[in-house]
Amino acid sequence: MTKYNPAEIEPRWQRFWDENKTFKTPEKVTGEKLYALDMFPYPSGDGLHVGHPEGYTATDIVSRQARMAGKTVLHPMGFDAFGLPAEEHAIRNNASPRQFTEKNINTFVRQLKNLGFSYDWDRQISTTDVGYFKWTQWIFLVLFDTWFDTEQQKGRPISELPIPDEVLSTGEDEVRKYQDEHRLAFQSHAPVNWCPNLGTVLANEEVIDGLSEVGKHPVQRMPLRQWMLRITSYADRLENDLEDVDWPEGIKKLQRDWIGRSTGAEVDFHFGDAEGLENWQSTRAADGFPRNQDEDSLRVYTTRPDTLFGATYMVIAPEHGAVERLTTDEQAAAVKKYCDDAAMKSDRDRQDDRTKKTGVFTGSFAVNPVNGKAIPIWIADYVLASYGTGAIMAVPAHDVRDFEFATTYDLEIIPVVEPPEKADVDRESVMAGKKCFAGLGTAINSGEFDGLSTSEFKDKIIERLTTDGMGQAAVNYKLRDWLFSRQRFWGEPFPILHELDDAGNKTGMIRGVPEEDLPVDLPQLEDFKPHGRPEPPLEKADDDWLYTVIDGVNYKRETNTMPQWAGSCWYYLRFIDPDNDGAFVDPELEKQWMPVDLYIGGAEHAVLHLLYSRFWHKVLYDRGHLRTSEPFKKLVNQGMILGDVEFTAYRDSNEQWICASLIKENDEKKPAVESTGEIVHAIKLEPDQAEKVGENFVLKSDPKISVDSRAYKMSKSRGNVVNPDEIVAEYGADSLRLYLMFMGPLEKSKPWSTNGVNGVKSFLDRAWRMIVDEESETLELNAAVGDHEPTDEQVRTLHKTIKQVTKDIEVLAFNTAISRMMEFVNFFTKQEQRPQPLLEQFVLLLSPFAPHISEELWKLLGHDSSLAYQAWPQYVESMTVDAANEVPIQIKGKIKSKIMVPTGTSKDDLEQLALADEKIAAALDGLTVRKVIVIPDKLVNIVAG
Template structure:
């Protein structure tokens, strides 16, 4: 008979609830520990096995830290805005709030059934107006800020406006586009509100732009990049289309986001992903004038040293100069090409295997290094969104340019010499590595690195260019055309010369969602909110004049970019978070979540955090000190768990079959947390048996307590040693998130206790219960109580170990001959080298193997081995 897990689990869950066991408060007398997992999206499916994996891991850490005397913060909540609830609402005409509440109830029941010790008084919900009020508040901070390029931080836009009013726009510390139309102080004074708004949009950290989006006609909405493959798989079509969008200027923070990666304890792969995603490149912007025209083409290159090898130029098809420089003779060909490009899907355009395409514009540029006229082409291998949207093509030293030049018969010259290669030989493959500059005038003979620096100095001196740093990172498209998301606290006003966006004042937050009759997308690409005139049409609270509300809503990332802060002060209605709470709890000490969020959630959160840091709302530049990725749990057959494969493991069923303690312990016992591992439904019995054995130490078949096997005596020296070793190992392993070996250490300890001849010493058994309590909290509580203790085991202190008592008094000495084990011998620890060597020489089996050979050398590692080298 298995122990009555259902009964005791319910009992203790009820105890924890009524005693608010997991309520944690700010306590300056204690060190704090803030542990997090990713708060779930409450889907209609309920929990899947991935949740118990990371949630148990964080729960175990919280429980141990708490017993070690920390104020251990572990809270959760609901990332409840999002597409699935909205799609469900469209289909069944049910308000997403209803389904969301229903799903949350299911999740809550499931989380409770697994015995998690969340502090539910800190529960948050991104769809709660008291929560998203602050999401909107942060958005307003973005909107009302510019990024000061001198101080490298966000500052209030009013300060910039004041400065412009007194000095004009020239020289303001903002990264403005090159063709910005500047205002003198007088012109600014005379400008309309719309004109000022348009100018300031270039400075604000949140701005409106016409941006190409992934438009899905069937869903009537725009998709995030990461949503596209999923929807395409479902058979929906996704097209490129320009729409008016909110964009957050994350690029302003590129350098800080990159630099501060050096300060965090994260998986190297995730740090690398973020570095690559930010994609910093050093190089130069160089201007090429156009022969016979009053335009210049600015290019970005990381290889200014190859300027003498630039034999043609390429503009992206979308480049604004295309229309201006194309000659009459090439006009038809260019138009045809542009049309061809427009028709291509994203997939076709990014297919690396395909042939390079392009067309000549008829115009020529002048290479500033050697004055040569080089043809200007258009090709879609150059992207408008990176660099300047134009390149100088150096086919000798760039794979893509080489391929293109080959396809269109453009000249290829060598300007970098590989070691041991004849510089006059034609290139048969592009040479992209470093070498020595050749055929490059004043650069000849310089190494690539020297030549880069020399050329940058030269272009800067001649006014043809400047040293520049570019990033792959793009600004963050921040609006979705959906109902079920945070409304923007923005209205549009028009004073006769066009609409412009205007922030609502803080006192009007939160801007809540109106009730709608249909969740069906408007079909125009706008959100369902656009179909409600009573909501859209409003008045400007400042002027009382007519205004229209923004009808986009925020993406799901909005609510999740800062939620951890709200756990710390969830009920505060005068501030996002109190300074006291923030200073005490932040930063997050440990955050466990899936690696799939490496460059989304964990980059976005850092960005938001830095804005809050700039305003002194948070005191650490980085929010998450340590991140850890749990691996994936596969189905029994080793393939991904999926409904279609019918190999989904249901947590509810496992809990009712084996109990929460077994399920918790087993998901962690399966293997290293970070590893991808298949589920094995038979293996769970091993852990279940272990808990049963732990139970039967003091409970009989009829469920009565019998402490007769527990003694008040002292443990044998070997058991005492093992106990101290186990206490040390379990603590270290939990700290390092090696739960599988922590559990196996507990199993070894119980195995040894059962072999203890004079019964099990009470102190040892109690220590084992405490060590197991983080993994199996219910059974630990019950046994703790049945031993005659009062209260919860989680208010007791974590067992301590004595380092001296972990040390073995005897060691197994390994005797080797030429590196092969020939004998083993138990000897006292700490013997001298000479003694150990003597053991080896006396061993019959060692003697047999050195017989007839000469001893060259004897290696002795104290307390470990003796290796006799003989030949």
């Protein structure tokens, strides 16, 4: 018996591809190239999840089809293997993170090979390979060696940084410090999110609701020396160049919002005595707006300079440099207490709309430059030191947060924007200062500017401020510089050396590790556990590692490590030239292969990974190491695969069923009766215990009780995780691949159904039987297959299939491609005579989707070599259309009859044929035909009455 047996076929072909290096990337690109890339996985201890192979199958289909279509293909796989989980595991089990990581990588590779992906495994890389992170360190040194020239909007060598004379005159050390302050990689002492439990500092985006994203531990704010990357310099280019890439609009928007470019104005508010004011004003009018704010003014950034007349107070951040200067003696104690408290809160907590706004008066006043009014200066933590200038002018009538604050502290509210007629607000209340209106409108209470629209007013006032030297147009970004250091062991060491004086203390001078001394490997540590102090584990390395001498100067190594993002910022470049020991990538090869043509991965990387790697790419481009300015041409996010659909019913504490429609999750995410808050327990039902009645699913045993029906995210705790290994063992890799693609559109999230896998498996069974004689003892062709003259219908079926499958692969609509192939098999199974050449073409079409069975059938059809490089089937357009079509005839939009007409029948003829149809003639009896709409080959609609 020669049934379709994936368990036997698949390992055999996997071995064949491996041994023959079938998918080795050609040395040279000939003709068109395709670089198809998956977002490489983090090799977790849990192994592969079914979500992984979804995207991987998609790129694999595209890659396999491209090879057959004659393209030169680069399709690699690697591992993003630094990061917290391996280190946590190592700490718990007193093992080495490297060994654990390598073990996990081996599991991943085995699992991936089981799925028959056509990766060039010779190019496998891991970010933890010393030969890889040597170049991560090298790129860091490029960042370290680069400053951003704002005029040219370009990163340039630090040696070309113009040094101001006043710095030059103070000596070489000062020049070095000046340079250090301008590097793209620089040190800072900004307050950071320190997580004692994890023993590390976290990026803002790794902190969620005051807890660490990993492990949910509390996070506190403290100032620490950190490495930062000056990504803000590239904000404009990162935003503008989004126009050049083929990405989903949603992702582009996320990136734009993350960058958060806003335009507005910087305005200086004078403080101090009245006579100083006049001097100040005349100086400003004469000299213009100074680059740096002076001692007796407070600079704010606002996106709404048109509301300047409504600025009734000012707010500075608790960390603002002018706090001390502005605080009066009477207020000193209150201010100090307030600032100390604020230091404990995270930026996120401070901006949280739910918490009440708090603040403290400094005791000082500033002068509103447009109307000369004295307005109080407050300190409040809803203003962040890191955004804008760290100070704002508060316009309570037109800013929600200012309004809330002003109401709390009883500050003046002056409306200066009249909402338009149509605005969805109570205009009376706004005009009375009782409600806040943040939209656009018409200026009021603004002196000579009254009556201007918001946008006109903005231009006019900026013009005025500029003339008076009080302000200027300005651009601001939400994007912050990137906190790039971590106090962990399992990451790339920084290739940085701190200069020591004779006593062994740091002088504050730093330098990069010389290129020839790279890589800086991680030291061997007995104990790399974090100890709850923000002192990196690498501090515990032995002196051999920690200290070094260059040209007679003593240095201590930097002991922070890089965050996990580092390695993933440039891995796509290393795949092009993975073994190069002399460069991170050969420029000729980079030119051949970049950009990545198709990049598929989860939407969770929509912002950070993609923004960070684009940033690095642009720096490398500026410095002449790359010829492309954007790395990823086309980006696709695959949807999430949810668990199987579940039915859930609810019971209260008396074991009484409760309708699901009455249940709502409470704040602790427990199901509860919405009206009373009573906690109920959820019961997972078997599918046959529920049925649909009307709109809802209900209990079969008690149809009055409605139940929930939905698919949940796969999670260990829910126990609905599907292990790809088990699916491969039971149904085969081809079936898993096919099912993942057949489930629905790639970008959508969709629920898993093991029955569905069985369904595509039986499609492969049928395809097998269409070609193979299942009854025979040896592998033989089905008797129906032979050298038959193909019928017209058979040829058309093939050509239609080729056309749709080809087009669908192009637009990644794999689900419809598969359904078309199913139709092909359904049709040919019914054919007594199956011309072999047609079936061969079909096998080629199937092969990118289900490569193992296709190779097997290809061989059986008499071919010696792998089909991996066989020419992709071509279709003839004329063979994809039927000779005749059934055309529906409608009267007033309702189908009354259908007629068969030859394809291409003219409009007039079709109209005549339609009117001549018996049923139509009968239906039209007594009616007047007013109009006939004819769409050739499609439909006839008769308007009559």
